[in-house]
Amino acid sequence: MLRHPTSLFILLLLATVLAASKPLVQQAPLQIQILNIEKNNGKVVVEIYNTKAEWLKKPFRRVTLAPDENIKKALFAVPYGKYAVSIYQDTNGNGELGMNFLQIPKEPIGFGNNYKPFGEPRFESALIDYGPAAQPVAIKLYSVF
Template sequence: MKTLVLFLALTAIHFVTNAQDTKGISITVTVPNVSSSDGAVLFGLYDEATFMKAAPIKSTKGEIKNGVAKITFTNIPAGEYGISCVHDANSNERMDFEENGMPKESYGVSNNNMSYGPPMWSDAKFEVGNEDLELEIRF
């Protein structure tokens, strides 16, 4: 009988602690300096395998109000991530480029490290632990 009670107690503890782990974390991202209210800001959340190579793990569109776009990614497991965003001024759901390859629309990445050339994972990555995050990305 003691063994059964102990087993049930340990099983209950296991389910309670695992339920807390699977909740995930929220990442709120704000872009405070959007140049116009045209279109929207497109946000993508990436891991190392998908950053600048494939579709984001999660994506969303942020409405622009008074030059600010703000979104929240929810239920994000712990790990390393990077975020990129672009001001899709013409609402065509993609980043537009000049003939010479330069971007026509403003963009930014997490950690705000904007060097020449495409963003690098090592510059954009950040750690998600056990607390919600608030990030600011500037264009």
């Protein structure tokens, strides 16, 4: 039996270190499959948002993909939750979604749930659920005109 306070402290410290060193179950990343990409034209920008206040202003995470295939997959290492998804193909390579004078996108776009807005896109309509049983989300790019 341990009677010395230092020995007890060392034993508790060792038990804590061993408990903390257990391998953690690896969480699968949020997977978004982008369909209908114009191959070899600009770049594809995939953005996810976790708050309505930042929707289409400041993404929570962003991934830029080369359009070397008609179908690409974006992976995000994020906590489980709900995320609004916005995707566009920057065909002219200027780093932003091209819009006409009426603020209608001139480049291919896509949103979570394959939502096609009439007017300004709504955060709630583009939300997807990401949890332990989540499957890859497929979003098809489309052109407004």
